[in-house]
Amino acid sequence: DMSGSSVCKATMKEAEQINLVFLNHTGCQDAQCLWNLNISQILQSIPWIEYPSWASDDSFDLPQKGKFDGPMTVVDGYVVPAPPLDVWKQKIPGYSDVPYVIGTTLQEADFAPRYTNISKWSAEDYHWFVNSHLNTFGGHFSAQALALYPTSEFCSQPERCVEKAYMTMVSDLRASCPNNVVARLAAETLTSPVYRYQVTYTPSRPTEISYLFPYNSWFAFHTLDAVAFFGTLDFALGETSEDDRTFQRLMRKYLLHFAKEGTMPPEWPEYPNRTALLSTTLRVEKNYRSAQCALWENNDMFQYAWIS
Incomplete structure (x- = not known):
């Protein structure tokens, strides 16, 4: 499971x-009307910004209290x-008890930052953006996060x-830490082995903007593990260094073994x-x-994790 919701x-x-x-x-009253909508009408009717916010434009940013993106999948x-997660917690019969590996990257959100000028931010900007989002939750939340x-x-x-720093904070809140919760529950429930990894590798150069990569990502961006596993870092980066290729070989070595x-x-x-930390070498760390x-x-941020 690579960077799953x-x-x-x-x-x-x-x-x-x-x-x-x-x-x-849409203004439709029956199914036939819906069938007759053209592409432009469908796109104009989709609630991109208002809830359920299907554009999910804040999913690569810190949350604000009470602002959620709507789900795409249905129970x-x-x-x-x-x-x-309830199936595991309650041990409802029918789930597959198979070996499981869960991975995230350290700066998932650097794939498509909400603020494209983030590379120009000052330390004061950093504090302002963190405070403007996390202060909506009250208390000393933002000060603790900045520390x-x-x-x-x-x-x-x-x-x-x-x-x-900002991309790591967003990524921990939205993806990495919630996936720890998923992995922990899986390990408690399954008899099969459960493994957890975090990609910490920083590529030699930023991604080249393309139809797949909307931003010049410098760090351990979302999909870096998948791109490396399939041997396509050269496509993402334009060219690769020896360290890039070493990281790529390491990803393939362990996932193919699994x-x-x-x-x-x-x-x-x-x-x-x-937890396995994947870069040009494998390192493991407890807690x-x-x-x-x-x-x-402790501040109930799991509810703001990426949603599917």
């Missing part, structure tokens, strides 16, 4: 209510009998330290015992980024 719980009734927004925009009670995400952390690109054997090699322990994830979990 952690929240999947919308009922059929909720989905029907959400779809009414689209239906009302209909038949094909999907219950929310996947845990200093702009100096692991910064090898001095002119982009602010971008890296596909063939159903386990990882001994140097990669199961979760939650260790990886536990302080950062505790902040989000």
Whole structure:
């Protein structure tokens, strides 16, 4: 599971209510009218910005209290009998007990930052944006977050330290820490092995903007693991360094081993015992980024994780 959405719980009734927004925009009263809509009419009727916000323009940004994106998948009670996490929690019969690997990248959100001028932000800008979002939750939330995400952390690109800090914060909240919750629950429920990885590799150069990559991503962006596994870093970056190719070989080595054997090699322990950090080498760490994830979990931020 590469950078999967952690929240999947919308009922059929909720989905029907959400779809009414689209239906009302079309002005249709029957199915034939819907069938007759042309592409432009459909696109104009989709609620891109208003809830359910199908543009999901804030999914690569910090949340604001009470602002959510609507779901795309439905727990209909038949094909999907219950929310996947509830199936595990309640041990509802029917789930597949198979080896499971869950991965994220350290700067998922750097794939498509909401603010395209983020590379030009100052430290003051960084504090302002964090405060403007997290202060909506009250308390000392934003101050705690800023203390845990200093702009100096692991910064090898001095002119982009602010971008890296903000993208890491967003990615932890939206993807990495919620996927820890998923992995932890999987490990508690399944008898099969569960593994967790975080890609920490910073490519040698930014991605080239294309129909697949909307931004010059400098860090461990969303899909970096998939791009490396399929051996297409040269397409993403334009050209690759020896370190890029070493990282690519490492991704393929371990994921192919997992596909063939159903386990990882001994140097990669199961979760939650260790998290594998993937770069040009494999490193494992216990309680990886536990302080950062505790902040989000203790403040009920799981509900703002990526939704499917």
